[in-house]
Amino acid sequence: MAANNNESAVLFDQPGPKGRKMISIANWIAGIIFAIVVVLILMRLHNPPDGENQLSWELWKPALDAEAWTDFYLPGLWATIRASALAVVGAVAFGLLFGIGRLMPNPLIRVVSGAIVEFARAVPVLLLMIFFWRWFASVGVPSPAYWSVVLALVIYNGSVVAELVRSGVGNLPDGQREASLALGLTETQSLMQIEVPQAIVAMLPAAVTQLVVVLKDTALGSIIMYTDLLQQSRRLGSMYFNILQTLVVAGVVYFFVCWLLSRLAESLPARLQQHTAAPTEPEPVAPIAAGDPSNVNQIAVAKEVEELPLGGTDRQYHVHHRGTNASIHQWRQTKYVQGYDVTHPESQEEAEKDKLFKLHHKKENHSEEE
Amino acid sequence: MKKTWFKRALAALCALTCVVSLAGCGADEGSDKIRIGIKFDQPGLGFKKSGTYVGFDVDVAKYIAKKLGYTEDEIVWKEAPSKQREAMLQNGDVDFIIATYSITDERKKVVDFAGPYFVAGQDLLVRKGESSVKGPEDLNGKRLCSVTGSTSAVTVKEKFANEVQLMEQPGYAECATALFSGIVDAVTTDDIILAGLASASRGRLQVVGKPFTQEYYGVGIKKGRDDLKKKINAAIVSMEKDGSWKRALEDNTKGTNYKPNPKYNPPVPNGKGNK
Amino acid sequence: MQDLTLLFTEYNVPGAFLVNIELTLWSALFSMILGVILVMMRISPVASLRTVAGAYVELFKNLPLTIIMVFMVLGAYAQLKLTFSDTFTTNFFWLAVTGLSLYTAAFVCESLRSGINTVPIGQAEAARALGLSFTQSAFQIILPQTFRGSVAPLGNTFIALLKNSTVAAAASVATETSSMMSEMIEYHADLIVLIFLIFAFGYVILIIPIGLLTTYLSNKLAVRR
Numbered sequence: 001m002a003a004n005n006n007e008s009a010v011l012f013d014q015p016g017p018k019g020r021k022m023i024s025i026a027n028w029i030a031g032i033i034f035a036i037v038v039v040l041i042l043m044r045l046h047n048p049p050d051g052e053n054q055l056s057w058e059l060w061k062p063a064l065d066a067e068a069w070t071d072f073y074l075p076g077l078w079a080t081i082r083a084s085a086l087a088v089v090g091a092v093a094f095g096l097l098f099g100i101g102r103l104m105p106n107p108l109i110r111v112v113s114g115a116i117v118e119f120a121r122a123v124p125v126l127l128l129m130i131f132f133w134r135w136f137a138s139v140g141v142p143s144p145a146y147w148s149v150v151l152a153l154v155i156y157n158g159s160v161v162a163e164l165v166r167s168g169v170g171n172l173p174d175g176q177r178e179a180s181l182a183l184g185l186t187e188t189q190s191l192m193q194i195e196v197p198q199a200i201v202a203m204l205p206a207a208v209t210q211l212v213v214v215l216k217d218t219a220l221g222s223i224i225m226y227t228d229l230l231q232q233s234r235r236l237g238s239m240y241f242n243i244l245q246t247l248v249v250a251g252v253v254y255f256f257v258c259w260l261l262s263r264l265a266e267s268l269p270a271r272l273q274q275h276t277a278a279p280t281e282p283e284p285v286a287p288i289a290a291g292d293p294s295n296v297n298q299i300a301v302a303k304e305v306e307e308l309p310l311g312g313t314d315r316q317y318h319v320h321h322r323g324t325n326a327s328i329h330q331w332r333q334t335k336y337v338q339g340y341d342v343t344h345p346e347s348q349e350e351a352e353k354d355k356l357f358k359l360h361h362k363k364e365n366h367s368e369e370e
Numbered sequence: 371m372k373k374t375w376f377k378r379a380l381a382a383l384c385a386l387t388c389v390v391s392l393a394g395c396g397a398d399e400g401s402d403k404i405r406i407g408i409k410f411d412q413p414g415l416g417f418k419k420s421g422t423y424v425g426f427d428v429d430v431a432k433y434i435a436k437k438l439g440y441t442e443d444e445i446v447w448k449e450a451p452s453k454q455r456e457a458m459l460q461n462g463d464v465d466f467i468i469a470t471y472s473i474t475d476e477r478k479k480v481v482d483f484a485g486p487y488f489v490a491g492q493d494l495l496v497r498k499g500e501s502s503v504k505g506p507e508d509l510n511g512k513r514l515c516s517v518t519g520s521t522s523a524v525t526v527k528e529k530f531a532n533e534v535q536l537m538e539q540p541g542y543a544e545c546a547t548a549l550f551s552g553i554v555d556a557v558t559t560d561d562i563i564l565a566g567l568a569s570a571s572r573g574r575l576q577v578v579g580k581p582f583t584q585e586y587y588g589v590g591i592k593k594g595r596d597d598l599k600k601k602i603n604a605a606i607v608s609m610e611k612d613g614s615w616k617r618a619l620e621d622n623t624k625g626t627n628y629k630p631n632p633k634y635n636p637p638v639p640n641g642k643g644n645k
Numbered sequence: 646m647q648d649l650t651l652l653f654t655e656y657n658v659p660g661a662f663l664v665n666i667e668l669t670l671w672s673a674l675f676s677m678i679l680g681v682i683l684v685m686m687r688i689s690p691v692a693s694l695r696t697v698a699g700a701y702v703e704l705f706k707n708l709p710l711t712i713i714m715v716f717m718v719l720g721a722y723a724q725l726k727l728t729f730s731d732t733f734t735t736n737f738f739w740l741a742v743t744g745l746s747l748y749t750a751a752f753v754c755e756s757l758r759s760g761i762n763t764v765p766i767g768q769a770e771a772a773r774a775l776g777l778s779f780t781q782s783a784f785q786i787i788l789p790q791t792f793r794g795s796v797a798p799l800g801n802t803f804i805a806l807l808k809n810s811t812v813a814a815a816a817s818v819a820t821e822t823s824s825m826m827s828e829m830i831e832y833h834a835d836l837i838v839l840i841f842l843i844f845a846f847g848y849v850i851l852i853i854p855i856g857l858l859t860t861y862l863s864n865k866l867a868v869r870r
Contacts, residue, residue, distance in 0.1 A: 015690065023690050023691055026691045026694075027691045027692050027693045027694075028693075030691055030693040030694050030697070031693035034693065034697050041725065044724070044725050044726075045724055045725070048551065048724050048725075048726070049552070049726060052550065054724055067420055071418070071419065071420055071421065118849070118853070119845070119849060121852075122808075122845075122848050122849040122851075122852040122853065123808075123844075123845045123848050123849070124808040124809070124811040124822075124823070124848060125808070126811045126812060126814070126823045127811060127822065127823055127826060127841070127844055127845065127848070130823060130826055130827055130830070131826070131830075131837065131841040133453075134453070134827075134830045134834070134837055135837055135838075137453055137454045137457050138457060138834060138837070139457075140457045140460060140461040142461070142463060144454060144457075145451070145454075212707070215709075216707075216708070216709040216710070217709070218709075219709030219710075219711040219712055220709075220711055220812065222540070222711060223540065223711065223812075223814060223815060223823075225451045225453075227410075227449070230709070230711060230712060230715075234411075234540070234541055234543060234544070235410070235411045235418075235541075235543075237543050237547070238411065238413055238541060238542065238543025238546070238567075238570070239413055239417070239419065239543075239570060240570070241543070241546055241547060241550060241570065241571055241572075241574075243543050243544060243547045243719060244547065244719055244720055244723075244724065247712060247715060247716060247719070247720075250712065251708055251712050251716075254707070254708055254709055254712065255704065255707045255708055258706075258707035258708075259703070259707050262706075262707070513733065518814075518819075518824070518827075535732070535733040536733065537733055537737075537817055538817050538819050539718075539817060540815070544715075544718075544719060547719055547723060548718075548719070548723050550723075551723040551724055552723075553722060553723050
């Protein structure tokens with residue numbers, strides 16, 4: 001990590017002996033301050049003004065023993081995973097359907113798909129869940145809580161996937177499309193047989209990152225009484241009145257699962273790159289605000305990409321198709337590359353090694369196409 | 371090459387859908403079983419613990435099932451959250467529901483009730499040794515917790531104490547935690563539910579013991595099943611007579627000195643509250 | 646139409662949206678401040694600051710917002726006695742703002758970090774050559790350009806924040822939209838679809854202008870080099 005290495009930080013001069021001493025002192029002071037804050041919080045928990053010692057083993061034991069895991073956390077985690085897995089599958093189906101719909105030559109299909117996707121992206125997931133829950137319960141769908149969690153997540157995340165499909169196709173080199181048109185395929189054929197399949201492979205890592213979002217959002221299900229991990233931990237807590245402790249355990253489990261999924265998403269791109277001409281680096285910027293085709297996906301924004309000399313992350317998405325409601329045809333005209341100084345490539349080449357170098361080439365290829 | 375990948379991905383998606391949707395449904399049970407809806411998250415009434423179910427509602431349900439000719443192994447327990455109870459009965463998901471199910475005219479329009487098997491009343495739960503709260507009138511300027519969407523807190527605010535501050539939490543356990551730590555002064559709901567919480571609190575919480583409403587808990591059944599209603603009522607009568615009713619109540623409110631409102635308990639099935 | 650007027654006279658729907666907007670604006674402000682602090686910590690030369698900021702971001706990114714909200718009430722308020730006001734509604738409002746700000750700050754930090762990289766190294770080098778210190782070059786040269794580069798991800802973060810403000814229901818804020826929607830469905834079950842559409846379109850109307858503004862700004866402010 002470049003930023004963790006003081007040599008390459010350009011915001012400040014190479015620290016001399018005095019500077020290094022200052023930094024080391026600041027380092028210690030900051031470390032001590034944070035340690036003190038942690039200790040203060042623990043002391044407060046140990047000896048709260050009212051109530052009981054929250055650190056006592058009496059409260060932690062029932063939150064951690066085998067029975068808690070077999071009866072509460074694991075069934076809850078299974079319910080969470082079951083809902084997330086089905087929701088992701090559904091979201092991919094939904095996203096493919098409407099994402100491709102938005103790319104179709106037929107303007108009617110494009111507009112309808114566009115309206116559905118924009119609507120799905122703007123409505124808060126919790127509202128969708130509450131609505132489906134009450135509706136399913138009144139209509140008499142079996143296990144309404146489960147299906148409402150799944151459906152609400154399918155709709156929202158499906159709209160995110162739809163945008164991923166669209167930007168995946170947009171990020172393909174133009175040659176793919178040109179070649180297929182030259183071979184005599186129609187626009188639709190080129191889209192369905194050449195562009196979309198590659199876009200799907202390219203978007204898989206982003207879909208895995210989306211899984212983290214889905215998994216986190218299933219916790220909303222506990223508000224509508226879906227017996228997911230959060231709800232189960234509350235139940236366990238209502239048995240021994242150690243809800244704070246059981247919530248901590250649930251939080252640790254959530255963190256661990258999400259963290260593993262994020263790592264998986266990061267390791268995927270390299271393996272998938274050979275199957276597509278589109279960049280498989282998950283786009284830190286997926287569905288943006290409603291109306292904008294260049295898309296930001298929440299989690300992906302937050303993805304830790306390799307750090308660059310300034311300590312920032314490399315902006316690895318392709319700012320091809322900015323502009324509101326740009327149609328597929330307009331995208332190709334509004335391409336430009338941001339954040340790369342075409343006139344002075346040397347300064348960046350010196351700074352980083354292979355990684356950045358590779359990226360240059362990618363970006364250069366794009367700028368040449370303009 | 372690219373095409374096969376696409377197909378493989380699709381196939382994987384389909385396979386995953388199948389697996390997950392199957393897992394979502396669960397196996398159907400045979401007809402020689404009885405399906406009973408209870409609460410899974412209400413300590414003292416209906417609570418799932420170590421794969422078994424405990425609580426007063428559960429004991430009543432077991433007794434009724436026994437009288438209907440089912441052994442304990444033949445009972446299939448189903449979770450019946452408050453908002454889904456009517457739908458579960460109408461769809462035939464369960465044969466009957468015993469889940470702190472108050473008999474109201476509104477509900478009687480869509481389902482039938484056997485019972486009542488218990489008369490609860492809205493009461494207050496406070497910290498042990500709390501002397502300033504003796505009834506709902508004392509709550510002016512105090513803080514009260516109840517669960518989201520329940521009307522009990524609103525009743526207190528409108529009828530007894532205008533200046534009470536309300537806190538809504540998703541469950542009673544959260545309310546009890548808030549009570550423990552001192553951010554609220556009382557929790558309100560039906561006394562038997564509070565007794566269950568007090569019983570689980572290792573003697574740190576107590577029920578005030580002056581119920582100020584009456585809630586007739588009934589056994590919810592599908593509309594028009596009069597034969598089942600009769601059998602259940604007979605079972606409740608015999609449960610009250612042979613002492614198992616009292617024993618079940620005592621077992622589930624151990625250590626709280628909780629006494630149900632003697633004016634109404636034990637209730638006469640098909641009597642007051644369910645005419 | 647009659648149903649619609651009934652619902653609007655009986656319930657203060659715009660008021661509920663106002664609560665969400667207030668939640669969003671306050672949280673946006675505080676998460677922005679905290680996010681800038683975090684990103685400064687992450688690019689600072691002091692290792693312990695970098696570690697703490699990194700751990701913070703990693704932690705809040707991987708926790709469900711619902712659990713954070715529940716913690717604000719049962720942990721921060723009930724145990725640590727983090728109290729903003731003696732009036733419950735005000736207190737829970739600010740607890741929800743705190744929860745939302747803590748959560749969103751992690752995403753703001755990441756958005757800014759991706760923006761930092763749109764600033765060419767030459768800028769920092771030039772700043773150093775002029776003799777500016779770390780804080781000077783960060784605040785006067787790098788951050789202003791960073792903001793211009795991260796308009797799009799920031800806009801998305803704040804759109805997500807507006808939608809996430811409904812989760813304040815988990816922190817006992819009973820006047821915001823999702824709670825009000827539940828309440829309305831409770832008493833008007835026959836109008837469930839209409840009720841949902843009222844709230845859904847409310848959000849569509851709120852979010853689409855923000856989206857268009859974000860797009861406009863990110864195009865206008867993008868530093869074309």
